[in-house]
Amino acid sequence: xxxxxxxxxxxxxxxxxxxxxxxxxxxxxxxxxxxxxxxxxxxxxxxxxxxxxxxxxxxxxxxxxxxxxxxxxxxxxxxxxxxxxxxxxxxxxxxxxxxxxxxxxxxxxxxxxxxxxxxxxxxxxxxxxxxxxxxxxxxxxxxxxxxxxxxxxxxxxxxxxxxxxxxxxxxxxxxxxxxxxxxxxxxxxxxxxxxxxxxxxxxxxxxxxxxxxxxxxxxxxxxxxxxxxxxxxxxxxxxxxxxxxxxxxxxxxxxxxxxxxxxxxxxxxxxxxx
Amino acid sequence: xxxxxxxxxxxxxxxxxxxxxxxxxxxxxxxxxxxxxxxxxxxxxxxxxxxxxxxxxxxxxxxxxxxxxxxxxxxxxxxxxxxxxxxxxxxxxxxxxxxxxxxxxxxxxxxxxxxxxxxxxxxxxxxxxxxxxxxxxxxxxxxxxxxxxxxxxxxxxxxxxxxxxxxxxxxxxxxxxxxxxxxxxxxxxxxxxxxxxxxxxxxxxxxxxxxxxxxxxxxxxxxxxxxxxxxxxxxxxxxxxxxxxxxxxxxxxxxxxxxxxxxxxxxxxxxxxxxxxxxxxxxxxxxxxxxxxxxxxxxxxxxxxxxxxxxxxxxxxxxxxxxxxxxxxxxxxxxxxx
Numbered sequence: 001x002x003x004x005x006x007x008x009x010x011x012x013x014x015x016x017x018x019x020x021x022x023x024x025x026x027x028x029x030x031x032x033x034x035x036x037x038x039x040x041x042x043x044x045x046x047x048x049x050x051x052x053x054x055x056x057x058x059x060x061x062x063x064x065x066x067x068x069x070x071x072x073x074x075x076x077x078x079x080x081x082x083x084x085x086x087x088x089x090x091x092x093x094x095x096x097x098x099x100x101x102x103x104x105x106x107x108x109x110x111x112x113x114x115x116x117x118x119x120x121x122x123x124x125x126x127x128x129x130x131x132x133x134x135x136x137x138x139x140x141x142x143x144x145x146x147x148x149x150x151x152x153x154x155x156x157x158x159x160x161x162x163x164x165x166x167x168x169x170x171x172x173x174x175x176x177x178x179x180x181x182x183x184x185x186x187x188x189x190x191x192x193x194x195x196x197x198x199x200x201x202x203x204x205x206x207x208x209x210x211x212x213x214x215x216x217x218x219x220x221x222x223x224x225x226x227x228x229x230x231x232x233x234x235x236x237x238x239x240x241x242x243x244x245x246x247x248x249x250x251x252x253x254x255x256x257x258x259x260x261x262x263x264x265x266x267x268x269x270x271x272x273x274x
Numbered sequence: 275x276x277x278x279x280x281x282x283x284x285x286x287x288x289x290x291x292x293x294x295x296x297x298x299x300x301x302x303x304x305x306x307x308x309x310x311x312x313x314x315x316x317x318x319x320x321x322x323x324x325x326x327x328x329x330x331x332x333x334x335x336x337x338x339x340x341x342x343x344x345x346x347x348x349x350x351x352x353x354x355x356x357x358x359x360x361x362x363x364x365x366x367x368x369x370x371x372x373x374x375x376x377x378x379x380x381x382x383x384x385x386x387x388x389x390x391x392x393x394x395x396x397x398x399x400x401x402x403x404x405x406x407x408x409x410x411x412x413x414x415x416x417x418x419x420x421x422x423x424x425x426x427x428x429x430x431x432x433x434x435x436x437x438x439x440x441x442x443x444x445x446x447x448x449x450x451x452x453x454x455x456x457x458x459x460x461x462x463x464x465x466x467x468x469x470x471x472x473x474x475x476x477x478x479x480x481x482x483x484x485x486x487x488x489x490x491x492x493x494x495x496x497x498x499x500x501x502x503x504x505x506x507x508x509x510x511x512x513x514x515x516x517x518x519x520x521x522x523x524x525x526x527x528x529x530x531x532x533x534x535x536x537x538x539x540x541x542x543x544x545x546x547x548x549x550x551x552x553x554x555x556x557x558x559x560x561x562x563x564x565x566x567x568x569x570x571x572x573x574x575x576x577x578x579x580x581x582x583x584x585x586x587x588x589x590x591x592x593x594x595x596x597x598x599x600x601x602x603x604x605x606x607x608x609x610x611x612x
């Protein structure tokens with residue numbers, strides 16, 4: 001079972017060092033051109049030169065995923081806290097409601113946002129009441145991309161945060177107040193440290209899939225700036241350069257792995273101290 | 275629980291009873307084959323037909339290259355058909371021996387993508403250009419200039435496809451640069467044109483084109499002839515631009531992937547869809563021109579009501595580029611969207 005999960009990654013790894021087929025595909029062999037291509041390419045003058053374009057795309061993708069994660073966190077903590085404070089039966093209904101969007105295809109959810117933000121949609125019309133120009137659209141910008149991204153991934157943040165807030169011992173919060181800790185101090189020094197495991201797993205659950213987002217940047221953001229997902233797709237499709245596509249995917253995987261390992265080591269150390 | 279088991283058992287029995295003699299698995303452009311023809315074929319030949327769709331030639335090529343697709347029929351465009359023959363991904367089924375071959379219009383027989391016509395029977399052809407929403411834009415559309423170097427009334431209100439091949443092909447037509455150029459200087463000019471255009475482009479997307487254009491979200495959109503004809507038929511205020519520099523052409527043909535499990539049924543289907551009656555039904559559904567003989571009297575789209583399908587400007591078929599030329603295309607595209 002574990003082997004079946006790992007096998008595709010090994011194949012992608014093997015493709016990333018294979019030699020490239022003329023019309024896509026690949027031949028088994030050993031060739032590191034794919035990895036070199038991430039930084040060095042033939043320029044328009046015909047000489048090999050340092051190219052930042054792929055690094056820019058990689059950086060932009062990580063930034064988008066990070067902002068999505070932070071926004072999800074900021075929105076999810078109060079929601080999770082509120083759900084946890086509800087009586088039992090209402091709690092389970094609310095948790096169910098949080099998972100509800102997952103029952104619908106992701107494409108449909110994005111299309112729904114296109115209608116909400118698009119020309120003549122509810123939101124531009126509402127803003128029109130306050131003097132926004134008629135026929136305005138809120139589509140095709142980074143804000144639109146982020147709105148759809150946060151909406152898509154926020155349940156993955158709410159659920160683990162809710163789980164750890166629910167386990168929180170209420171007497172500790174009372175104790176904090178007894179010791180003259182105001183709301184902010186209580187949040188910062190009691191609630192956040194105790195819910196850190198939930199926040200960490202929520203952050204990973206949101207960040208990792210957000211790195212591969214393709215639909216939202218294209219449909220909502222207008223696809224004017226490439227993301228990692230579409231870059232890899234381009235290399236396997238129109239670019240007909242499978243080893244390069246695989247090399248980008250493996251590089252991304254390595255970055256994610258390093259980040260996750262660092263987080264794991266840090267939390268293991270913290271537990272040892274306690 | 276027992277009930278569930280017996281229900282399943284009964285369903286399985288009926289399932290087997292109802293199962294047809296043979297199977298046929300199509301992998302074609304999404305929503306490209308008339309459903310009534312699938313139904314008709316399925317009944318006439320007692321074959322269980324399943325249809326999967328793709329939205330780009332690259333998807334199809336990648337799937338066939340990955341091997342053992344399990345599909346019996348596919349419909350690549352001419353330049354990808356050429357690659358598939360060269361890469362030995364499709365079967366030589368002696369297409370020129372079939373009745374379907376005689377139904378092909380002379381000008382589409384034995385072209386460079388299948389010189390001896392052993393591998394393919396063409397199904398539909400058309401072009402890619404730009405369409406405008408006539409409620410948003412009433413200016414001239416007779417040149418690619420209005421699209422690539424938009425003036426104030428189109429600036430910021432145009433959208434492109436997210437497929438480099440069509441977009442760059444059109445830019446090459448406009449600049450008078452041959453398709454598949456291997457000259458970096460020429461391709462740099464293509465990049466410069468597209469970069470200058472980019473600030474006026476609202477979106478690069480191949481999805482939801484009809485919604486974006488007919489709602490007025492954008493005033494002009496790169497699109498395909500038949501889709502414009504269909505949208506116009508549904509009442510959308512759209513018009514296909516006849517640009518004097520020409521249009522990017524394509525022709526899709528039915529082919530049989532190597533190792534297709536139901537090759538005989540695939541050939542039966544090709545013969546079936548190539549009869550004048552069925553070819554007419556197919557054209558009326560798909561709204562793209564038919565390279566096969568059709569019943570003129572039953573044609574839904576004529577020169578009068580669908581001029582987009584009968585262009586009088588030159589139509590240049592996209593070519594299958596050499597790896598060097600394709601790399602330049604990819605480089606232009608990546609730098610455009612970096």
